[in-house]
Amino acid sequence: MADPCHSFPASVHPPKAGGVIAPDLLDWYDRHARRLPWRSPPGTPPPDPYRVWLSEIMLQQTTVAAAAPYFARFTARWPTVADLAATEDAELMAAWAGLGYYARARNLLACARAVMADHGGVFPATEQGLRALPGIGPYTAAAIAAIAFGQAATVVDGNVERVIARLFALDRPIAQAKPEIRDHAARLTPAVRPGDYAQAMMDLGATICTPRNPACAICPVRRACAAAATGDPARYPVRAAKPVRPHRHGIGFFAVAEDHLLLVRRPPKGLLAGMRALPVSDWGDPADAGARLAQAPLTARWTLRAPPVRHVFTHFSLDLDVAVARLDRRCALPPGGEWWPLAELDRAGLPSLFAKAARLAVTGLAVTGKDEGDDDGEQA
């Protein structure tokens, strides 16, 4: 279709809401683009689609600072999609450990293998083709199409939603304004340099049009912004009421025999799916804490360590008590269990919750018979 950005003159519809922003935004991006490991400088040829895809998956609900070291390790270990597709599941999951949202790691592998098996090792160049791959949703498909293949796809992420909500001073919460936001975003997307434009919108949201204290004084599209005109731009986007986060309790079991630790593989669906982990009790009402020690994976003399590990997930918080037991020998394993060498614990690929619990338990082992030098702020 025709360039929607220029379907009417800006002077006819004054820029009180929106207007043509792409030229000013791209000009700003040429001067202020963030230099990131997966990005090519403004106006230069696009990066390898594999690297664009990998970065976009890692960046889903994840900060640039958190994703960057993982991106460096992944591209060093797996320089191409073929390398990634050929790796073992366990190695991939361990490499992802600590980054969170582990369904991304499973889908990453499934996607790489689909690209090899169904697309001759080449990423599809269209939004539709990308959208059909595991782990690639509306945002990621549009981002890869725009950034790696130069297509004028409408890229809508959290940054874009916030920028649009302010440009048009939308009075409804984002959850309810999604269709309207997408509509505005599509009209603002230019036919020229769509990849740079998409990244410019995200940079704008990340560095200028921030959630709190937006820097309107130096914003390249302030003249088009209805929220800035109100004098209180931080009022947008309107925030919906947040649901209360329930609190749960559980026990993680740290069983050591012959300098080996009992680990299990978590089920393929649900929380921390497919990840190596400590055996655990159920996680539920803190009032039922007393009954959970009976859920140990094997019979032993369990000692409860204090304080518990406090961990916050997206939709609940958890106090995980750590129960420790020493066994004389490596006994029969529960289903899916393995004895892991304690000396190589950092290579087990434990999610952060269990890495924290293991650190707590290991410090307990180290000071057996002694009681000095607990490293961190242990408190009642």
Add this chain to the structure above:
DNA sequence: TATTCGTGGCA
């Protein structure tokens, strides 16, 4: 449309 799914930094 609403839930489920991690983690760490920061005000």
Add this chain to the structure above:
DNA sequence: TTGCCAAGAAT
């Protein structure tokens, strides 16, 4: 200390 938030996808 607590809550907020980050380049969302799958169901």
